[in-house]
Amino acid sequence: MAAMPDNTHSTDSGRQRTQRRRARLFALRSPIPHSVSLSVTIGLFLSLFGLWALASYGEWVRPVFLPTPTGVLQRAVTLYQQEILVRDLWISNVRVFSGFLMAVVVAIPLGMLAGNMRIFSAAIDPFMGFLRYMPVPAFIPLLVLYAGIDELPKILLIFIGTVVQMTIMVGDVTRQVQADLIRAAMVLGANGREIFRKVIWKGSLPGIVDTLRINLGFAWTYLVVAELVAADEGMGFRILRSQRFMQTDTIFLYILLIGLLGIIFDFLFRRFHRWAFPWSQEGLRK
Amino acid sequence: MSAFRLEATDLTRTFESGSQAVVALQSMTLQVGAAQVVCLVGPSGCGKSTFLSLAAGLDEPTQGSLYIDGVAIEGPGADRGMVFQKDCLFPWLSVRDNVRFGLGLLETRRSHGASMRRLREHCDELLDRVGLWPFRDSYPSQLSGGMRQRAGIVRALATRPAVLLMDEPFGALDAQTREDMQILLLELCREQATTVIFVTHDVEEAVFLGDRVLVMKPRPGRVVADVAVNLPASRDRHTKLQQDFQAIRGEVLDHLYQVMSNAEPSG
Ligand SMILES: Nc1ncnc2c1ncn2[C@@H]1O[C@H](COP(=O)(O)OP(=O)(O)OP(=O)(O)O)[C@@H](O)[C@H]1O
Ligand SMILES: [Mg+2]
Numbered sequence: 001m002a003a004m005p006d007n008t009h010s011t012d013s014g015r016q017r018t019q020r021r022r023a024r025l026f027a028l029r030s031p032i033p034h035s036v037s038l039s040v041t042i043g044l045f046l047s048l049f050g051l052w053a054l055a056s057y058g059e060w061v062r063p064v065f066l067p068t069p070t071g072v073l074q075r076a077v078t079l080y081q082q083e084i085l086v087r088d089l090w091i092s093n094v095r096v097f098s099g100f101l102m103a104v105v106v107a108i109p110l111g112m113l114a115g116n117m118r119i120f121s122a123a124i125d126p127f128m129g130f131l132r133y134m135p136v137p138a139f140i141p142l143l144v145l146y147a148g149i150d151e152l153p154k155i156l157l158i159f160i161g162t163v164v165q166m167t168i169m170v171g172d173v174t175r176q177v178q179a180d181l182i183r184a185a186m187v188l189g190a191n192g193r194e195i196f197r198k199v200i201w202k203g204s205l206p207g208i209v210d211t212l213r214i215n216l217g218f219a220w221t222y223l224v225v226a227e228l229v230a231a232d233e234g235m236g237f238r239i240l241r242s243q244r245f246m247q248t249d250t251i252f253l254y255i256l257l258i259g260l261l262g263i264i265f266d267f268l269f270r271r272f273h274r275w276a277f278p279w280s281q282e283g284l285r286k
Numbered sequence: 287m288s289a290f291r292l293e294a295t296d297l298t299r300t301f302e303s304g305s306q307a308v309v310a311l312q313s314m315t316l317q318v319g320a321a322q323v324v325c326l327v328g329p330s331g332c333g334k335s336t337f338l339s340l341a342a343g344l345d346e347p348t349q350g351s352l353y354i355d356g357v358a359i360e361g362p363g364a365d366r367g368m369v370f371q372k373d374c375l376f377p378w379l380s381v382r383d384n385v386r387f388g389l390g391l392l393e394t395r396r397s398h399g400a401s402m403r404r405l406r407e408h409c410d411e412l413l414d415r416v417g418l419w420p421f422r423d424s425y426p427s428q429l430s431g432g433m434r435q436r437a438g439i440v441r442a443l444a445t446r447p448a449v450l451l452m453d454e455p456f457g458a459l460d461a462q463t464r465e466d467m468q469i470l471l472l473e474l475c476r477e478q479a480t481t482v483i484f485v486t487h488d489v490e491e492a493v494f495l496g497d498r499v500l501v502m503k504p505r506p507g508r509v510v511a512d513v514a515v516n517l518p519a520s521r522d523r524h525t526k527l528q529q530d531f532q533a534i535r536g537e538v539l540d541h542l543y544q545v546m547s548n549a550e551p552s553g
Contacts, residue, residue, distance in 0.1 A: 006542060183374070184370065187343075187362050203376075277378070279425040
């Protein structure tokens, strides 16, 4: 890190102080000022946006490959007026969350059982390992065969895509509750059920919420695949169809919207985590 | 008073690891009276923690038995409390809820409203005694190591156990805090007439706290010496400077050196 030449008038110690402050920004696992953190985040988005604007308005790239920001915005307005945009957003959210919630309902109990009772881990762990490497899109023909072409196969595909990973992750999370805490509870007189409820479950919860946050992202990545199945609306469907008509602006719009949804859900999950588990926050002690 | 508070007869615990069998504890016989403090010292692997686990009811002996007031130990019970080397507080509970954890469990089992209220008050009193009252609503991660360990002790004492089992509880503390904790522990246990089994690596600590110091040796784990600490019951910082204290400390150290030198060649 070279010293910036902007403080020629300041004293030696002044420059040293700036240097030290700058070095601290790169210290391992140390907090940095909130303002710095925020400006780095916004700065990255803005510069990417700037690059996009430059390349598209400056016509470095042909418009059919790279639409302009205003082009994308216009497309958004058009699709909104045609009542397509909201409809697509709604139906895709319904699909993603239905599949995701199904996976949650299955994965949390399975993961908790696998993580805490050997007899269940003997059954569940190898089976999940067996399922884990299977390519999810390969299930589409079977799903269509079994579940038709309505909403069910699309939701099931998202379910299949997330449930395995989620079960494995919940199992790992609950295994991480320290054996020492379980021993402490036993000595205090807790029986098996109480240990499960008051120690293992409580101790796993923050990790489970984190697991859900990560897996919601996975669920969204399966959306496009799910909407390969005889869909006529939805964000994934719209992206695929726009390719056929070379509507790159629509593709951009929908990809960006999915990214935006990702940021929003992530934020909400983190907020919830901080609110629900104040005890597990890093840097609680200050 | 025929029965001892804590009694071990021919207590043996072997661990099968692969083809080998490790005798963690061999034919240990021990009698501890009410309100006595017994310290266990010995090199690593001599079965100190194994004994505590057995006494806590977390583990079962291969042979022999353990009794509390003449009743054989079968699993953990409210008559025994345990303090671990790591504080082992539940991170999601406030200090006060941690301390009341055992009470909460008791409450769901029986409904002695009046005695429960007394125990709750007792909890709060103890918190106050150890200086944690202002921190009762804090989470463990917000406390210092010494404060956490104090909370751990209060939690173990909350249900007024007859026997307190402690496995190197002060090992991770700095010297000053450690000494404060030793004095505090003696005070609290004397008030409640608690019997204490205290495991430590620190001979000075053992002599300071104990009415007796047991020296153990590994492979197989056995008690090789039972040193009586004939010092006045009330102990403070000056105790450690006394000649008697140093003499007993020397005696324990001699036993320890002997154990070490015997254990070394056999590997
Ligand atoms: N669960 C177990 N499985 C196999 N062997 C064990 C187990 N627990 C203890 N042992 C063995 O029993 C012996 C005694 O162990 P223990 O933990 O009681 O020693 P310790 O005196 O507490 O040692 P330290 O001072 O290091 O804590 C050791 O040789 C150890 O390897
Ligand atoms: Mg030990």
